[in-house]
Amino acid sequence: MDHLHLYTFQIDLRSRLDRPLSECLAPEERARAASYRTLELSRFAVVARGLLRHVLSRYAGIAPADIAFSHNDHGKPFLALPGGAPSPIGFNMSHSGAMVAIAVGEDAAIGVDIECPREIGEIDTLIERFFTMPERESLRDLSGYRRADGFFRLWTRKEAVLKASGFGLSVDPVQVDAVAERVVLGDGTAAGGDFPPTFFVTDISTPGIFHGALASGRPDALVHSIVDCEDPADFLGRPELR
């Protein structure tokens, strides 16, 4: 696999996918899903996690139920090989609304973030608090929906970088200047993180459907294949992407 693969799923809970997909979940994943506030959130969590296991199973060459995960100190999940060593296959996932995005590649430093378009109150306060001077400057002349689009574009780029680094939102988003294609985290020392501090970011938004960005420690993350699965049930019968 010489570049990143990105899977986007639109989850329709009417299709009752949670039954077949829950079979491959570990007991703690089922318990976590069951702890969510509403039945809908619980079912969504089951479908998302089941799809993640099915996607990873195609790369790892093992059954979805046999996939094992480990996590870093900030909760970033990794694929673990039998015996617990980290796998060379990296991945990251994001969910928003009814969408799930899963990025996979031969790089541990992968981050993906998606946000479904929605009303954001206090957008100016968020920009003031979390955006760098060059980011604010790039939004300065935008108003209305263009400003909201610009906000989501930069926000998902920031979050994709923070997720690629493994720190997530334990690092202040203002440490990421997401205007450039090549993003250096903080002052370049990556605060003792697991990965080199430079990330390559690309936009993966589908206008009107979701805003999103993909980040990787490898420049070839800018080349990616997208598998757009409107109905996740179709994916389960699809051939592998290479």
Ligand SMILES: CC(C)(COP(=O)(O)OP(=O)(O)OC[C@H]1O[C@@H](n2cnc3c(N)ncnc32)[C@H](O)[C@@H]1OP(=O)(O)O)[C@@H](O)C(=O)NCCC(=O)NCCS
């Ligand atoms: C990860 C984080 C950025 C999620 O943001 P979000 O916009 O709410 O959610 P997204 O849907 O984009 O991403 C969630 C997924 O990211 C992954 N994830 C979790 N922690 C992550 C991290 N530190 N870095 C990268 N990815 C992470 C998981 O797969 C998670 O899915 P899951 O909840 O189904 O397991 C945010 O919750 C965070 O920073 N958490 C870590 C905070 C921390 O340091 N916790 C320490 C105790 S574990």
